[in-house]
Amino acid sequence: MAKGMVLIDEDRCKGCGLCVTVCPQHILRLAEDRFNTKGYRPVEVVAPEACTGCALCATICPDVVFTVYRRKRPPQPAAVAA
Amino acid sequence: MVTVEIPADMELVYKRPQSLTETHTHYCPGCTHGIIHRLIAEVIDELGIRERTIGIAPVGCSVLAYYYFNMDFAEAAHGRAPAMATGIKRVSPDRVVFTYQGDGDLAAIGTAEIIQAANRGELFTTIFVNNAIYGMTGGQMAPTTLPGQVTTSSPTGRDVETAGFPMKMAELLAVLPGAAYVTRQAVFDPRGIHRTRAAIKLAFQTQLAELGFSLVEVLSTCNTNWHMGVVEALEWAKKHMVAYYPLGDTKVSDGVRALMETR
Numbered sequence: 001m002a003k004g005m006v007l008i009d010e011d012r013c014k015g016c017g018l019c020v021t022v023c024p025q026h027i028l029r030l031a032e033d034r035f036n037t038k039g040y041r042p043v044e045v046v047a048p049e050a051c052t053g054c055a056l057c058a059t060i061c062p063d064v065v066f067t068v069y070r071r072k073r074p075p076q077p078a079a080v081a082a
Numbered sequence: 083m084v085t086v087e088i089p090a091d092m093e094l095v096y097k098r099p100q101s102l103t104e105t106h107t108h109y110c111p112g113c114t115h116g117i118i119h120r121l122i123a124e125v126i127d128e129l130g131i132r133e134r135t136i137g138i139a140p141v142g143c144s145v146l147a148y149y150y151f152n153m154d155f156a157e158a159a160h161g162r163a164p165a166m167a168t169g170i171k172r173v174s175p176d177r178v179v180f181t182y183q184g185d186g187d188l189a190a191i192g193t194a195e196i197i198q199a200a201n202r203g204e205l206f207t208t209i210f211v212n213n214a215i216y217g218m219t220g221g222q223m224a225p226t227t228l229p230g231q232v233t234t235s236s237p238t239g240r241d242v243e244t245a246g247f248p249m250k251m252a253e254l255l256a257v258l259p260g261a262a263y264v265t266r267q268a269v270f271d272p273r274g275i276h277r278t279r280a281a282i283k284l285a286f287q288t289q290l291a292e293l294g295f296s297l298v299e300v301l302s303t304c305n306t307n308w309h310m311g312v313v314e315a316l317e318w319a320k321k322h323m324v325a326y327y328p329l330g331d332t333k334v335s336d337g338v339r340a341l342m343e344t345r
Protein backbone atom coordinates (compact mmCIF):
# COMPACT_ATOMS: atom_id res chain seq x y z
CA MET A 1 0.00 0.00 0.00
CA ALA A 2 1.33 3.44 -0.91
CA LYS A 3 2.91 5.40 1.91
CA GLY A 4 2.08 8.68 0.27
CA MET A 5 -0.12 10.33 -2.28
CA VAL A 6 0.07 13.48 -4.38
CA LEU A 7 -2.75 15.44 -5.97
CA ILE A 8 -1.73 17.32 -9.11
CA ASP A 9 -3.39 20.59 -10.11
CA GLU A 10 -2.70 19.89 -13.79
CA ASP A 11 -3.67 23.21 -15.24
CA ARG A 12 -1.15 25.03 -13.03
CA CYS A 13 1.70 22.91 -14.38
CA LYS A 14 4.09 24.54 -16.85
CA GLY A 15 5.90 21.30 -17.64
CA CYS A 16 9.27 22.55 -16.37
CA GLY A 17 10.10 19.08 -15.11
CA LEU A 18 11.91 20.14 -11.92
CA CYS A 19 9.81 17.72 -9.86
CA VAL A 20 10.79 14.88 -12.19
CA THR A 21 14.47 15.53 -11.41
CA VAL A 22 14.07 15.48 -7.61
CA CYS A 23 11.58 12.63 -7.07
CA PRO A 24 13.61 9.97 -5.22
CA GLN A 25 11.20 7.25 -6.33
CA HIS A 26 11.41 8.28 -10.03
CA ILE A 27 7.66 8.02 -10.40
CA LEU A 28 6.96 11.39 -12.02
CA ARG A 29 7.07 12.16 -15.73
CA LEU A 30 5.67 14.72 -18.12
CA ALA A 31 2.60 13.44 -19.96
CA GLU A 32 3.42 12.22 -23.44
CA ASP A 33 -0.08 12.05 -24.84
CA ARG A 34 -1.84 15.23 -23.78
CA PHE A 35 -1.60 18.95 -23.02
CA ASN A 36 -3.15 21.05 -20.26
CA THR A 37 -5.15 24.24 -20.79
CA LYS A 38 -1.91 26.27 -20.84
CA GLY A 39 -0.58 24.10 -23.68
CA TYR A 40 2.10 22.38 -21.62
CA ARG A 41 2.58 18.67 -21.03
CA PRO A 42 1.61 18.34 -17.36
CA VAL A 43 3.36 16.17 -14.82
CA GLU A 44 1.79 12.84 -13.95
CA VAL A 45 2.45 10.03 -11.50
CA VAL A 46 3.53 6.82 -13.18
CA ALA A 47 3.43 4.50 -10.17
CA PRO A 48 1.24 5.94 -7.41
CA GLU A 49 1.81 2.89 -5.18
CA ALA A 50 5.54 3.79 -4.91
CA CYS A 51 4.93 7.33 -3.58
CA THR A 52 6.35 7.91 -0.09
CA GLY A 53 4.80 11.34 0.47
CA CYS A 54 8.25 12.93 0.90
CA ALA A 55 6.98 16.18 -0.68
CA LEU A 56 10.24 16.95 -2.51
CA CYS A 57 8.14 17.55 -5.64
CA ALA A 58 6.15 20.18 -3.75
CA THR A 59 9.37 21.65 -2.33
CA ILE A 60 10.85 22.43 -5.74
CA CYS A 61 7.67 23.14 -7.74
CA PRO A 62 7.58 26.85 -8.70
CA ASP A 63 3.86 26.72 -9.43
CA VAL A 64 2.43 24.98 -6.35
CA VAL A 65 1.02 22.14 -8.43
CA PHE A 66 1.21 19.49 -5.71
CA THR A 67 -0.82 18.71 -2.61
CA VAL A 68 0.85 15.93 -0.63
CA TYR A 69 -0.54 13.36 1.78
CA ARG A 70 1.37 10.82 3.84
CA ARG A 71 0.12 7.75 5.65
CA LYS A 72 -0.01 8.29 9.41
CA ARG A 73 2.47 6.25 11.38
CA PRO A 74 0.88 3.42 13.27
CA PRO A 75 0.88 4.09 17.02
CA GLN A 76 4.27 3.16 18.42
CA PRO A 77 4.38 0.72 21.35
CA ALA A 78 5.11 2.60 24.55
CA ALA A 79 8.79 2.68 25.46
CA VAL A 80 9.66 0.26 28.20
CA ALA A 81 11.28 1.95 31.16
CA ALA A 82 14.80 0.68 31.68
CA MET B 83 -13.63 19.03 -11.21
CA VAL B 84 -12.56 15.60 -10.16
CA THR B 85 -12.93 14.81 -6.51
CA VAL B 86 -10.45 12.40 -5.06
CA GLU B 87 -11.07 10.30 -1.99
CA ILE B 88 -8.32 10.78 0.53
CA PRO B 89 -7.92 7.60 2.60
CA ALA B 90 -8.72 8.22 6.26
CA ASP B 91 -5.26 7.15 7.41
CA MET B 92 -3.51 9.71 5.18
CA GLU B 93 -2.56 13.07 6.65
CA LEU B 94 -1.97 16.29 4.76
CA VAL B 95 1.73 17.16 4.63
CA TYR B 96 1.76 19.87 1.98
CA LYS B 97 -0.85 22.23 0.60
CA ARG B 98 -0.92 25.61 -1.09
CA PRO B 99 -0.19 28.31 1.52
CA GLN B 100 -3.05 30.64 2.41
CA SER B 101 -0.79 33.62 1.76
CA LEU B 102 -0.81 32.89 -1.99
CA THR B 103 -3.83 33.70 -4.15
CA GLU B 104 -5.23 31.18 -6.61
CA THR B 105 -3.92 33.26 -9.53
CA HIS B 106 -1.63 31.48 -11.97
CA THR B 107 1.74 33.24 -12.25
CA HIS B 108 3.08 34.69 -15.48
CA TYR B 109 6.61 33.41 -14.77
CA CYS B 110 8.39 31.25 -17.34
CA PRO B 111 8.35 27.47 -16.78
CA GLY B 112 10.94 26.57 -14.16
CA CYS B 113 11.45 30.16 -12.97
CA THR B 114 12.58 30.19 -9.35
CA HIS B 115 10.50 33.29 -8.56
CA GLY B 116 7.61 30.87 -8.01
CA ILE B 117 9.60 28.93 -5.41
CA ILE B 118 10.64 32.10 -3.57
CA HIS B 119 7.06 33.46 -3.58
CA ARG B 120 5.90 30.19 -2.08
CA LEU B 121 8.57 30.21 0.64
CA ILE B 122 7.62 33.73 1.72
CA ALA B 123 3.93 32.72 1.78
CA GLU B 124 4.70 29.61 3.85
CA VAL B 125 6.68 31.64 6.39
CA ILE B 126 3.96 34.29 6.67
CA ASP B 127 1.39 31.52 7.22
CA GLU B 128 3.59 29.84 9.81
CA LEU B 129 4.16 33.07 11.74
CA GLY B 130 0.43 33.89 11.53
CA ILE B 131 1.07 37.45 10.34
CA ARG B 132 -0.79 37.50 7.02
CA GLU B 133 -3.50 39.87 8.24
CA ARG B 134 -0.94 42.49 9.24
CA THR B 135 1.67 42.10 6.51
CA ILE B 136 2.21 44.63 3.73
CA GLY B 137 4.41 43.71 0.78
CA ILE B 138 6.07 46.09 -1.67
CA ALA B 139 6.40 44.88 -5.26
CA PRO B 140 9.34 46.04 -7.41
CA VAL B 141 9.81 46.70 -11.10
CA GLY B 142 11.12 43.70 -13.00
CA CYS B 143 9.73 40.24 -13.66
CA SER B 144 8.12 40.21 -10.21
CA VAL B 145 6.30 43.51 -10.84
CA LEU B 146 2.98 41.64 -10.67
CA ALA B 147 3.76 39.98 -7.31
CA TYR B 148 0.75 41.74 -5.79
CA TYR B 149 -1.53 39.47 -7.84
CA TYR B 150 0.05 36.39 -6.30
CA PHE B 151 0.33 37.27 -2.60
CA ASN B 152 -2.89 37.12 -0.61
CA MET B 153 -2.24 40.21 1.54
CA ASP B 154 -1.96 43.97 1.28
CA PHE B 155 0.53 45.10 -1.32
CA ALA B 156 1.87 48.31 -2.80
CA GLU B 157 3.80 48.88 -6.02
CA ALA B 158 6.93 51.01 -5.90
CA ALA B 159 8.68 52.97 -8.61
CA HIS B 160 11.76 51.20 -9.95
CA GLY B 161 14.24 50.62 -7.11
CA ARG B 162 12.26 52.66 -4.60
CA ALA B 163 10.68 49.79 -2.65
CA PRO B 164 12.94 50.40 0.41
CA ALA B 165 11.90 54.07 0.52
CA MET B 166 8.23 53.10 0.32
CA ALA B 167 8.70 50.37 2.94
CA THR B 168 10.38 52.91 5.23
CA GLY B 169 7.35 55.20 5.00
CA ILE B 170 4.79 52.45 5.51
CA LYS B 171 6.65 50.88 8.44
CA ARG B 172 7.23 54.19 10.20
CA VAL B 173 3.58 55.22 9.86
CA SER B 174 2.28 51.76 10.83
CA PRO B 175 4.91 50.16 13.07
CA ASP B 176 2.50 47.38 14.06
CA ARG B 177 2.55 46.07 10.46
CA VAL B 178 5.02 43.58 9.08
CA VAL B 179 6.53 45.12 5.95
CA PHE B 180 8.65 43.43 3.31
CA THR B 181 10.02 44.35 -0.09
CA TYR B 182 10.52 41.83 -2.90
CA GLN B 183 13.19 43.05 -5.30
CA GLY B 184 15.25 41.73 -8.17
CA ASP B 185 18.89 42.52 -8.88
CA GLY B 186 18.12 45.11 -11.54
CA ASP B 187 15.79 46.83 -9.10
CA LEU B 188 17.85 46.58 -5.91
CA ALA B 189 21.44 46.58 -7.13
CA ALA B 190 21.18 49.06 -10.02
CA ILE B 191 18.58 51.83 -9.93
CA GLY B 192 17.74 51.21 -6.27
CA THR B 193 21.25 50.91 -4.81
CA ALA B 194 21.03 54.18 -2.93
CA GLU B 195 17.64 53.33 -1.40
CA ILE B 196 18.65 49.91 -0.10
CA ILE B 197 21.96 51.13 1.34
CA GLN B 198 20.35 54.09 3.09
CA ALA B 199 17.48 51.98 4.44
CA ALA B 200 19.87 49.32 5.75
CA ASN B 201 22.11 51.98 7.27
CA ARG B 202 19.16 53.56 9.08
CA GLY B 203 18.27 50.14 10.43
CA GLU B 204 14.73 50.32 9.10
CA LEU B 205 12.56 47.62 10.61
CA PHE B 206 11.46 45.92 7.41
CA THR B 207 12.60 42.81 5.55
CA THR B 208 13.91 42.65 2.00
CA ILE B 209 13.86 39.54 -0.17
CA PHE B 210 16.45 40.17 -2.86
CA VAL B 211 16.30 37.85 -5.86
CA ASN B 212 19.61 37.72 -7.72
CA ASN B 213 19.59 35.96 -11.08
CA ALA B 214 22.52 37.88 -12.60
CA ILE B 215 20.53 39.41 -15.45
CA TYR B 216 17.70 41.77 -16.33
CA GLY B 217 14.90 39.29 -16.99
CA MET B 218 11.85 41.36 -17.90
CA THR B 219 13.52 43.70 -20.37
CA GLY B 220 15.14 40.94 -22.41
CA GLY B 221 18.32 39.72 -20.76
CA GLN B 222 20.61 42.73 -20.53
CA MET B 223 23.69 42.87 -18.31
CA ALA B 224 22.89 43.64 -14.67
CA PRO B 225 25.29 44.86 -11.96
CA THR B 226 25.24 41.24 -10.76
CA THR B 227 26.08 39.66 -14.13
CA LEU B 228 29.12 37.38 -13.76
CA PRO B 229 32.49 38.25 -15.40
CA GLY B 230 32.47 36.95 -18.96
CA GLN B 231 28.74 36.19 -18.88
CA VAL B 232 27.08 36.76 -22.24
CA THR B 233 23.94 38.92 -22.24
CA THR B 234 22.15 40.93 -24.93
CA SER B 235 24.07 44.04 -23.89
CA SER B 236 27.38 42.24 -23.33
CA PRO B 237 27.45 39.96 -26.39
CA THR B 238 31.12 39.12 -25.94
CA GLY B 239 30.74 38.59 -22.21
CA ARG B 240 30.90 41.02 -19.28
CA ASP B 241 34.18 42.90 -19.52
CA VAL B 242 35.18 43.84 -15.99
CA GLU B 243 37.59 46.47 -17.32
CA THR B 244 34.70 48.58 -18.52
CA ALA B 245 31.69 47.25 -16.60
CA GLY B 246 33.32 46.56 -13.24
CA PHE B 247 32.88 43.45 -11.16
CA PRO B 248 29.53 41.99 -10.09
CA MET B 249 28.23 43.63 -6.96
CA LYS B 250 28.10 41.49 -3.84
CA MET B 251 25.14 43.10 -2.13
CA ALA B 252 24.96 40.78 0.89
CA GLU B 253 28.59 41.57 1.79
CA LEU B 254 28.19 45.25 1.00
CA LEU B 255 25.15 45.71 3.24
CA ALA B 256 26.56 43.56 6.04
CA VAL B 257 29.07 46.22 7.09
CA LEU B 258 26.33 48.74 7.88
CA PRO B 259 25.52 49.00 11.59
CA GLY B 260 21.75 49.19 10.97
CA ALA B 261 21.65 45.78 9.30
CA ALA B 262 20.81 43.08 11.86
CA TYR B 263 20.51 40.03 9.64
CA VAL B 264 21.90 39.68 6.12
CA THR B 265 22.30 36.33 4.41
CA ARG B 266 22.72 34.79 0.97
CA GLN B 267 20.92 31.57 0.07
CA ALA B 268 20.11 29.68 -3.13
CA VAL B 269 17.07 27.76 -4.37
CA PHE B 270 18.88 25.39 -6.70
CA ASP B 271 17.92 22.13 -4.93
CA PRO B 272 15.56 20.99 -2.14
CA ARG B 273 18.24 21.41 0.54
CA GLY B 274 18.91 24.99 -0.54
CA ILE B 275 15.16 25.65 -0.66
CA HIS B 276 14.78 24.46 2.96
CA ARG B 277 17.68 26.68 4.04
CA THR B 278 16.24 29.65 2.19
CA ARG B 279 12.92 29.12 3.94
CA ALA B 280 14.64 29.07 7.34
CA ALA B 281 16.52 32.27 6.44
CA ILE B 282 13.33 34.04 5.33
CA LYS B 283 11.68 33.01 8.59
CA LEU B 284 14.60 34.35 10.63
CA ALA B 285 14.50 37.61 8.65
CA PHE B 286 10.81 38.10 9.47
CA GLN B 287 11.46 37.19 13.11
CA THR B 288 14.25 39.80 13.15
CA GLN B 289 11.69 42.37 12.08
CA LEU B 290 9.07 41.16 14.59
CA ALA B 291 11.65 41.45 17.39
CA GLU B 292 12.58 44.95 16.12
CA LEU B 293 16.27 44.08 15.94
CA GLY B 294 17.04 46.07 12.79
CA PHE B 295 17.08 45.73 9.03
CA SER B 296 16.97 42.21 7.56
CA LEU B 297 17.72 41.01 4.04
CA VAL B 298 17.79 37.60 2.39
CA GLU B 299 19.61 37.51 -0.95
CA VAL B 300 18.35 34.50 -2.90
CA LEU B 301 20.43 33.24 -5.82
CA SER B 302 18.03 32.43 -8.59
CA THR B 303 17.99 31.45 -12.25
CA CYS B 304 16.71 32.90 -15.51
CA ASN B 305 16.76 29.97 -17.90
CA THR B 306 14.99 31.99 -20.61
CA ASN B 307 17.55 34.80 -20.80
CA TRP B 308 20.49 32.56 -20.02
CA HIS B 309 19.32 30.52 -23.04
CA MET B 310 19.43 27.25 -21.13
CA GLY B 311 17.11 24.44 -20.20
CA VAL B 312 15.52 24.57 -16.74
CA VAL B 313 17.76 21.90 -15.20
CA GLU B 314 20.84 23.10 -17.08
CA ALA B 315 20.29 26.60 -15.64
CA LEU B 316 20.22 25.21 -12.09
CA GLU B 317 23.45 23.31 -12.71
CA TRP B 318 25.10 26.38 -14.25
CA ALA B 319 24.03 28.50 -11.31
CA LYS B 320 25.31 25.97 -8.77
CA LYS B 321 28.67 25.89 -10.49
CA HIS B 322 29.20 29.53 -11.46
CA MET B 323 26.97 31.73 -9.32
CA VAL B 324 27.76 30.06 -6.00
CA ALA B 325 31.48 30.29 -6.84
CA TYR B 326 31.26 34.08 -7.08
CA TYR B 327 28.49 34.65 -4.55
CA PRO B 328 29.29 32.46 -1.52
CA LEU B 329 26.28 31.22 0.45
CA GLY B 330 25.74 31.88 4.14
CA ASP B 331 25.10 34.64 6.64
CA THR B 332 27.12 37.82 6.13
CA LYS B 333 25.69 39.61 9.15
CA VAL B 334 24.17 38.27 12.33
CA SER B 335 23.82 40.86 15.07
CA ASP B 336 23.98 39.84 18.73
CA GLY B 337 20.22 40.18 18.98
CA VAL B 338 19.68 37.91 15.97
CA ARG B 339 22.16 35.40 17.37
CA ALA B 340 20.16 35.25 20.58
CA LEU B 341 17.03 34.75 18.45
CA MET B 342 18.72 31.88 16.58
CA GLU B 343 19.58 30.17 19.85
CA THR B 344 15.99 30.25 21.07
CA ARG B 345 14.73 28.51 17.92
